Amino acid sequence: MARTSKRPTPRRVEFPYLKDATGHHAPIIYLQAWTGNRWLYLQAYVDSGASWSIFHADVAQLLGLKLSRGRRLAMAMGNGHAIAVTVHRVRVRFGGAEFTVPVGFSDALKIGFNLLGRAGFFDRFLMCFNDRTKLLTVTPHARSMRREKPHG
Secondary structure, three states: OOOOOOOOOOOOEEEEOEEOOOOOEEOEEEEEEEOOOOEEEEEEEEOOOOOOEEEEHHHHHHOOOOOOOOEEEEEEOOOOOEEEEEEEEEEEEEOOEEEEEEEEEEOOOOOOOEEEOOOOOOOOEEEEEEOOOOEEEEEEOHHHHOOOOOOO
16 A cells, blocks of 8 residues: 655746856756845856855845855865855745755856855755756755745
């Protein structure tokens, strides 16, 4: 006899690829970050090769975070060069869920977009990139469905 589960069915969210600055379609998504008194919409390039999320330093300022107060690290980029980042824990809304993730902020990030990396995201969601249909499908892992207290 089949056992029934009382767990909610994970909800799949689809993100159509957006065009980057050069006009190419890429897995660029919208997410929200908590500023302390409101939610701020941000764009980020979903990068399965990035261990950490790295956002531009001006985003930290918009979120009310002081770069002088975070944990300072050197992070290697895909080109092999290391950049200085300051890591803060950031409350986000993404893929139909609300949770806290580590984000590195840097004024040395010289690309035109924020990077959404694996830490805090790929352990909560199955990310399926379909370059042919230009669609990123995000499905929460069953264990990540536990509720955290929402903000705002």
